[in-house]
Amino acid sequence: MEYIVYEDKQIIVCRKPSGLAVQNASFGKKDLESMMKTYLFEKEGRANPYLGVIHRLDQPVQGLVVFARDAKSAASLSAQVQNGQMKKYYQAVSCKIPEEKEGMLIHFLKKNGKTNCSEAVSERNTGAKKAQLYYKVLEEKEGCALFEIELFTGRHHQIRVQMAASHMPLAGDQKYNPEAEKGEQIALCACRLQFRHPVTGKQMTFTCEPEGGAFELFY
Numbered sequence: 001m002e003y004i005v006y007e008d009k010q011i012i013v014c015r016k017p018s019g020l021a022v023q024n025a026s027f028g029k030k031d032l033e034s035m036m037k038t039y040l041f042e043k044e045g046r047a048n049p050y051l052g053v054i055h056r057l058d059q060p061v062q063g064l065v066v067f068a069r070d071a072k073s074a075a076s077l078s079a080q081v082q083n084g085q086m087k088k089y090y091q092a093v094s095c096k097i098p099e100e101k102e103g104m105l106i107h108f109l110k111k112n113g114k115t116n117c118s119e120a121v122s123e124r125n126t127g128a129k130k131a132q133l134y135y136k137v138l139e140e141k142e143g144c145a146l147f148e149i150e151l152f153t154g155r156h157h158q159i160r161v162q163m164a165a166s167h168m169p170l171a172g173d174q175k176y177n178p179e180a181e182k183g184e185q186i187a188l189c190a191c192r193l194q195f196r197h198p199v200t201g202k203q204m205t206f207t208c209e210p211e212g213g214a215f216e217l218f219y
Contacts, residue, residue: 001039003032005206010073010199011066012036012051015208018062018185023053036067054078055086058157060174063090063190064206068198076198081154087194090149090159091138093187093214094168095179097145102136105166111156117175118156120165131155131162139218144171146218159188171214185213 006013016032023033040049051067052074068074080086107120108128121128132152139146149159160176169177172184189210197204
């Protein structure tokens with residue numbers, strides 16, 4: 001399977017391309033979860049093989065995702081997400097270069113279920129949830145900046161909303177960047193994933209290089 005970067009008896013780590021949903025794709029379209037289940041069925045011959053979805057990426061976002069192959073491993077990985085032991089790092093491109101080349105962003109976000117968008121609101125707003133990330137500019141070129149972002153919370157569209165709220169909207173972001181062109185690929189990639197193996201306890205680190213869109217300025 002072309003998307004798999006690592007697998008053993010407990011986990012599968014995949015590199016999801018931009019445009020592919022992790023799960024629950026719209027009718028008639030594929031998603032990564034169903035593709036991995038089909039792969040496991042064809043490999044092992046077991047109907048409806050177990051596959052635990054531990055975390056997700058927005059459909060337009062590319063990058064690394066880990067699945068669990070049994071319930072015990074799913075519980076271990078999910079616990080690491082909850083207690084902050086699973087570390088997620090992203091790269092992103094914005095065509096707005098910030099004065100502060102690195103810093104912590106803290107906002108309170110609220111999701112609008114009707115529009116499937118989130119916005120930064122007052123912390124006193126009912127339903128607002130704290131969102132926190134750390135950004136660092138890695139390189140600047142042709143009026144654009146390449147960022148590394150460490151995510152500390154997992155809110156809906158968090159990076160996209162926080163960067164836009166901080167006047168650094170992501171290149172190609174159709175929802176939060178009014179200057180994005182229709183059909184343009186969003187410049188956001190989950191490029192590094194760190195966690196402990198659910199059975200051995202070994203620290204594991206996976207990386208990938210962003211592709212396409214505004215990333216082509218830097219890669």
